[in-house]
Amino acid sequence: MLYSINIYSSRGQNDSALALAEQGLKYYPSQETFLMKRVVSLENQQRFAEATLAADSLVKLNGSFVNTDYADYLRSKTLKNQFGLYYLNTTYDYSSSKYQIATLEYRRFIKKGSIAGRISYAGRQVGTGIQGELEAYINHSKSLYSYGIATYSNAVAFPQMRLGYSIFKTFKHDIEAELGARYLKADSISSISGVVSLAKTFNDFWINGRAYFIVDSSDFNTSFNLTTRYYMNRGQDFLTVMAGLGTSPDDRSRLIAFPQLSGLLTRSVGAGYQKTIKYRNTLSINATWINQKIGDNQFQNQYDLYLMFLRKF
Numbered sequence: 001m002l003y004s005i006n007i008y009s010s011r012g013q014n015d016s017a018l019a020l021a022e023q024g025l026k027y028y029p030s031q032e033t034f035l036m037k038r039v040v041s042l043e044n045q046q047r048f049a050e051a052t053l054a055a056d057s058l059v060k061l062n063g064s065f066v067n068t069d070y071a072d073y074l075r076s077k078t079l080k081n082q083f084g085l086y087y088l089n090t091t092y093d094y095s096s097s098k099y100q101i102a103t104l105e106y107r108r109f110i111k112k113g114s115i116a117g118r119i120s121y122a123g124r125q126v127g128t129g130i131q132g133e134l135e136a137y138i139n140h141s142k143s144l145y146s147y148g149i150a151t152y153s154n155a156v157a158f159p160q161m162r163l164g165y166s167i168f169k170t171f172k173h174d175i176e177a178e179l180g181a182r183y184l185k186a187d188s189i190s191s192i193s194g195v196v197s198l199a200k201t202f203n204d205f206w207i208n209g210r211a212y213f214i215v216d217s218s219d220f221n222t223s224f225n226l227t228t229r230y231y232m233n234r235g236q237d238f239l240t241v242m243a244g245l246g247t248s249p250d251d252r253s254r255l256i257a258f259p260q261l262s263g264l265l266t267r268s269v270g271a272g273y274q275k276t277i278k279y280r281n282t283l284s285i286n287a288t289w290i291n292q293k294i295g296d297n298q299f300q301n302q303y304d305l306y307l308m309f310l311r312k313f
Contacts, residue, residue, distance in 0.1 A: 001020055001023070001024045001034075002024070002033060002034075002037070004020055005017045005020045005021055005024075005037050005041075008020065009037075009040070009041065009044070012044075014041050014044040014045050015045075017037065017041045017044075018038060018041035018042065018045070020037075021034050021035075021037040021038040021041055022038060024037070025038065030061065032058065032061055032062055035054065035057060035058050035061065036058060038054050039051050039054045039055050039058060039070070039074070042054060043074060048074055048077040048078045049078050051074045051077075052071065052074045052075045052077075052078055055067070055070055055071035055074050055075075056071055058070075058071065059071050069234070072278040072279050072280075073234070073279050075278075075279070075280075076278075076279035076280055076312060079109070079280070079312040079313060080108060080109045080110075081106070081107070081108060081109070081312065081313050082105075082106070082107040082108075082109070082114075082116075082310055082311065082312045082313070083105070083106060083107075083310070083311050083313065084103075084104070084105030084106075084107065084116075084118075084308070084309065084310045084311075085102075085103070085104060085105070085308070085309045086101075086102070086103035086105065086120075086306070086307070086308050086309075087100070087101070087102055087103075087306070087307045087308075088100065088101040088103075088252060088253055088304065088305070088306050088307075089304070089305045089306075090253050090302060090303065090304050090305075091302075091303050092300065092301065092302055092303070093300065093301040093302075093303075094300045094301075099122075099157075099253070100122065100123070101120055101121070101122045101157075101252070102120070102121050102122075103118050103119070103120040103121075104118065104119050104120075105117070105118045105310075106118075112138055112139045112140075113136065113137040113138040113139045113145065114136070114137050115134075115135070115136045116133075116134070116135045116136070117132075117133065117134055117135075118131075118132070118133040118134075118135070119131070119132060119133075120133065120153075120158065122156070122157035122158065124156060124157050126156065127154075127156040127157075128156060129153060129154065129156035129157030129158045130153060130154055130156075130158075131151055131152070131153035131154075131158040132151065132152055132153070133149065133150070133151040134149070134150045134151075135147075135148070135149045136148045136149075142170075143169060143170040143171070144167070144168070144169055144170070145167075145168050146165065146166065146167050146168070147164075147165070147166045147167075147168065147180070148164065148165045148166075149162065149163070149164040149165075150162070150163050150164075151163075155186075155187070159184055159185060159186035160185045160186060160187075161183070161184070161185040162182070162183065162184050162185075162249070163182070163183040164180065164181070164182045164183070164195075164249070164250070165180055165181055166178050166179065166180025166181075166195060167179055167180065173200075174200060174201035175198070175199070175200050176198070176199040176200075177196075177197070177198055177199075178195065178196060178197040178198075178199075178210070179195070179196055180194075180195040180196075181193065181194055181195065182195060182212070182249040182250065184249045189216050189217055189218075190216065190217065191214055191215060191216035191217075191249065192214075192215050192216075193212045193213060193214040193215070193248075193249050194212070194213040195210065195211070195212055195213075196210070196211050197209060197210035197211070204230055204231045204232070205228060205229065205230055205231075206228070206229040206231065206238075207226075207227070207228050207229075208225075208226070208227045208228075209224070209225070209226050210224070210225045210226075210227075210248075211223070211224050211225075212224075212246070212248045212249060212250075214248075214249065221246060222245075222246060223244070223245065223246030223247060223248040224244065224245045224246060225242065225243075225244040225245075225248060226242070226243050226244070227240065227241070227242045228240070228241045228242075236275075236276035236279065237273075237274060237275050237276060238273075238274055239271070239272070239273055240270075240271060240272040240273070240274070240286065241270070241271050242268070242269065242270040242271070242272075242288070243268070243269050243270075244266075244267070244268040244269075245266070245267055245268075246266055247266050253288070253290075253302070253304045253306075254266075254290070254302070265292065265293040265294075266290060266291070266292045266293070267290070267291045267292075268288055268289065268290040268291070269288070269289055270286060270287060270288030270289065270304070271286070271287060272284060272285060272286030272287065272306075273285055274308075279312075280311065280312045281309075281310070281311050281312075282308070282309070282310040282311075283308070283309055284306075284307070284308040284309075285305075285306070285307055285308075286304075286305075286306040286308075287303075287304065287305055287306075288303070288304040288306070289301065289302075289303055289304075290302040290303075290304070
């Protein structure tokens, strides 16, 4: 029966695999292997609520770390809402002023992806910056999905408007390609950018190279970013290392001075760590150092600290 279940599963015939697993449990109700096959078959059919109940029975039978972790993972798939808090703190070596942004997020997970709304706040001596943001990830197929973003603000400490769209395609050998566009309106300038990226997974490592081709009213610039992640378990926890040239239209911390900081004279390096607890609570900390050339022999430095907390419910 187990051999037949494996054949059905490999062919994607999950109904038949589930029927055999349940029949096996009638003969052997305490058999962990048949119960695991039932859980996997339910998961493959995206029946996550039923799979979670079956996984809980599996944990009662054998409360190993693997079984408990699997049950937590399946339970997270039944949660449709997410609350998020973000905090960005920026300091400079040439000024005592601090640049701070606090963001509140609500995300709704839907059948084909997720939709999020954010409100960002930034207090300044010249006023209070408030920005509204909408973001969506939409899955079109197993190998194709889209990303879209739209923001609007009162033009204090934030760009007045940002629009972005990218489409991602997954190919064989864990290769993912991106093609997209960005629109930015800040102060008296506006810019349109093309975006391309290529990502590849190597065992526990994920590497992504991204390029922006930026056209504004008076200039053409490029920006490049290389990001590497080292995944420590099941995609929950990872370390990040980043290096960049230029200022991209997706860079939250430098968009306030985008016209002045554009071009390859800006260089940045950063590192971060993300920890997820039981697939439900996510904590992240990222630190970035940005070196900006503003003259022939004159440089200035910017230091970013970015904190994030997410909770599914």
